[in-house]
Amino acid sequence: MQTKTLYWQDNTLFILDQTLLPLALNYIEASDVDTVVDAIKRLCVRGAPAIGVAAAYAVVLSAIKADPQANKSLKSSVIRDIEKLWQSRPTAVNLHWALSQQKDIVESFNGSPAQLVDSLLARALSIHEQDIQINQSIGDLGASLLKPESVVITHCNAGALATAGYGTALGVIRSAFKKNKISRVYAGETRPLLQGARLTAWELEQSQIPVTLITDSMAGYLMQTKKVSAVIVGADRIAANGDTANKIGTYTLAVLARAHNVPFYVAAPTSTFDLQAQSAKDIPIEERHDDEVRQFQGVVSTPEGMTVWNPAFDITPANLISAIICEKGIINCPNMANIKAGIEGK
């Protein structure tokens, strides 16, 4: 059975601590919002869809923790927690998508505190369950784009661990593998935090999908010397025009793919689209702590205090994207018009 990214049990959110993978498999037991906020900030739970699901559950924890006697301030207390969760990470938009749904429930609610908890939990469970189904749809649709014997490059982790399960980019790879279309996956290790080496390589190996780990700098030489069929990545936010924020390094892969005539696919649920963002310029890019680049897991590799640039994401312009695969269908050569039609399922 696949390791669960997160699950709800006995009024507690259990979050797999992905910072420890693949060396240890530990769950964080979160019974309050601050623990979830901390887990999101420290990337114990990461991946745009998974962050959305975790945040939805965190709002349930907020309602449970609120003083049931203080009915009048219950709503404002939960709204404050939603605000806190909203600010936990800036780029992935699924977080805001999930929190908006919970916020709507809170704002329009008129029942007892216990009923509010029930309503919020029902929505969180539904977001959770839907995400798995959505990933399977993305996987099956995306697999249709690949030919037998495909050699695929992926970056970071857009797998079961980045979602409620199955994965977006890795969902496509899983579905394609079941149809005997994958001969090998090359996983970029994804510095600075090595989600490719720690999570994707581990996930694919667990699923017995042939995987070779490379450093990020090898992707160019790989495309130059071996036959690469496609690059498939996930996304953290997709603007109305198709510009796509994803893990730093994605844009480099897109430029390389174009230079080598390799199709470049983005796999993401419709909840990753932000139609309020017209283009790249409207997507905030998180910059994280310098020490992530200065070291790996506490082992220092550069002089103390070295000046560092550490954007966690980059933007791939729509014109470098061959297609976006969402649960509603495949959006070829994405642009404002076909994205709008595509996510409305037209």
Added chain:
Amino acid sequence: MQTKTLYWQDNTLFILDQTLLPLALNYIEASDVDTVVDAIKRLCVRGAPAIGVAAAYAVVLSAIKADPQANKSLKSSVIRDIEKLWQSRPTAVNLHWALSQQKDIVESFNGSPAQLVDSLLARALSIHEQDIQINQSIGDLGASLLKPESVVITHCNAGALATAGYGTALGVIRSAFKKNKISRVYAGETRPLLQGARLTAWELEQSQIPVTLITDSMAGYLMQTKKVSAVIVGADRIAANGDTANKIGTYTLAVLARAHNVPFYVAAPTSTFDLQAQSAKDIPIEERHDDEVRQFQGVVSTPEGMTVWNPAFDITPANLISAIICEKGIINCPNMANIKAGIEGK
């Protein structure tokens, strides 16, 4: 004073152990060939020109160690050691260039063992001294290509540590900085062995040249969002047609540079040219141990036994190179004809 990459003293070759930088500054005392071979293989001394200099001195050690009574076998003993050194690393051609000179001396020699030692040492000292002068010439020539306020990206370490001193790519940067032409250098950390983070960032900081460390995957986003004036790298072997082997990741930078209209410069002494190699296909690319990719400075980051691809170098085709800077001059848009003319100083 600049830290010496290597030096000769009391019949001993002192080699700065670059695997320990920047955390420790230790010299390996080599008094036999095997110690030098081991230092080359483990990358204690690395960088094509520095390897050449180290190997030239190692041949002196071989002649010193040979039994002075066994005059007849002296030559064959030294030739055997030259063979051993020749095989120590496959891609950087300066190693073979330096060893060929020492081999010629041995093969044509007719004097006493002590005289052979003197001749070999004189040549090693000359190769060593020349390399520093050559780097300064490369630096001054290359600096002429840059405008004031230049923002430069470099990869791996083509600095004083990769040479007898001053550096090739970093030599250009040093000379340009002296002329107030450098506003900032972005150093790619250069996974898997982090020569950028450990050596280049350290070297530039020691020289008070403004440097920002990035992971290799950030170069694309850097070129997309900031004004980058040039990419400058070193080389391990340059074929007759200009195809250039350099540290893995160089080709990716060259593709990115072309896509962003950023000039891409290679700085290398004429000893890095291999006119026997017609093109990329004649340059052997070293593949190193999987653990270099599986770990980050000894910290394991992926499941045990993970399949890995670990080419230590890649090939940048001549058509992506704006110019090669060697001590004889600047070879713009390198090709077979202008390279031949250029390295003959015509």
